[in-house]
Amino acid sequence: MEQLGCSKINIGLSILNKRNDGYHNIDTIFQSIRLSDSIYFARHHSVVFSGIAPELPQYIQDMIPYDERNLALQAVRELQSYTSCKAGAAIHLLKRVPAAAGLGGGSADAAAMLKGLNKFWDLRLTEDELLTIGGKLGSDVPFLLKGGTARGTGRGEIMEFHESPAPHWLLIVKPEISVSTGIAYNKFNGISQFTSTTIDHVLSALKASDLQRAFTVSGNTFEELLFPEYEELQQCKDFFTTRGYNTIMTGSGPTMVVLLDKATDALALQEEIKANGHNWLSLITKTCSQEDV
Ligand SMILES: C[C@](O)(CO)[C@H](O)COP(=O)(O)OP(=O)(O)OC[C@H]1O[C@@H](n2ccc(N)nc2=O)[C@H](O)[C@@H]1O
Numbered sequence: 035m036e037q038l039g040c041s042k043i044n045i046g047l048s049i050l051n052k053r054n055d056g057y058h059n060i061d062t063i064f065q066s067i068r069l070s071d072s073i074y075f076a077r078h079h080s081v082v083f084s085g086i087a088p089e090l091p092q093y094i095q096d097m098i099p100y101d102e103r104n105l106a107l108q109a110v111r112e113l114q115s116y117t118s119c120k121a122g123a124a125i126h127l128l129k130r131v132p133a134a135a136g137l138g139g140g141s142a143d144a145a146a147m148l149k150g151l152n153k154f155w156d157l158r159l160t161e162d163e164l165l166t167i168g169g170k171l172g173s174d175v176p177f178l179l180k181g182g183t184a185r186g187t188g189r190g191e192i193m194e195f196h197e198s199p200a201p202h203w204l205l206i207v208k209p210e211i212s213v214s215t216g217i218a219y220n221k222f223n224g225i226s227q228f229t230s231t232t233i234d235h236v237l238s239a240l241k242a243s244d245l246q247r248a249f250t251v252s253g254n255t256f257e258e259l260l261f262p263e264y265e266e267l268q269q270c271k272d273f274f275t276t277r278g279y280n281t282i283m284t285g286s287g288p289t290m291v292v293l294l295d296k297a298t299d300a301l302a303l304q305e306e307i308k309a310n311g312h313n314w315l316s317l318i319t320k321t322c323s324q325e326d327v
Pocket residue numbers: 044047056057058059060062136138141171172173174175188189190215216217219285286
């Protein structure tokens with residue numbers, strides 16, 4: 035049995051304030067994208083876990099541990115302790131989503147593991163139970179369990195779902211910079227030009243099915259926090275905006291999301307990235323809706 039774990043982009047993200055539990059309240063628009071990892075389940079007498087990421091560059095492969103530190107295996111452990119299930123499974127994770135990219139890759143695997151094992155072991159957990167278990171594993175996991183298009187508040191787990199825009203082609207571009215999510219959040223000093231009003235504007239553009247406008251009016255507090263320190267991020271964004279493409283950073287970065295008019299634009303941009311000597315990883319994907327997740 036195969037279970038897909040679709041990743042996400044954030045179309046706008048405002049950090050509102052720091053909470054007493056160490057997390058930050060945010061206001062964001064989550065949007066599922068087709069780019070996904072696969073988890074394969076086969077019958078086995080005990081739980082064994084393995085994984086590979088052959089399509090990703092070596093420096094990203096080196097970041098992903100296939101042991102108890104892997105969020106997907108942590109999802110297995112959470113399910114085992116919640117249900118006391120003693121069943122086995124041979125579980126294999128095939129990663130295609132770049133790690134530490136702001137695409138929610140590890141969280142997508144955790145979500146896929148919860149949904150996959152719920153079916154494979156016939157656990158019959160309700161969606162609410164999965165959302166509660168998912169929330170323990172990471173702030174992005176509840177959205178990734180459901181997918182589609184949602185406004186996320188709280189630490190991201192309070193979700194208000196909306197109709198997804200028609201599928202749009204995207205070029206996902208990741209510079210070779212890694213900043214951990216926790217460290218990026220710690221740079222927040224209480225002030226951002228992007229507020230819930232920014233996210234209101236994104237949402238009204240989405241309601242009008244105008245993804246171009248949604249990108250134009252969106253903003254991400256993490257851009258304010260990271261661009262001054264990592265010049266290459268501004269350079270990467272400018273590379274696409276100066277060529278006329280609406281471009282936003284997703285999550286806590288460093289990945290840029292370039293909104294395309296047509297898939298062939300991606301091939302031309304990939305050629306230009308190479309011709310300009312940039313070592314950015316770029317992948318073509320599409321936005322998708324809850325039915326695809
Ligand atoms: C940047 C986003 O991807 C936007 O969707 C998420 O907010 C991050 O979600 P995530 O990777 O699932 O993050 P978690 O694993 O829950 O938290 C990692 C670390 O990020 C910080 N964190 C995360 C989410 C949040 N709303 N406030 C935070 O301050 C905390 O220091 C936490 O220890």
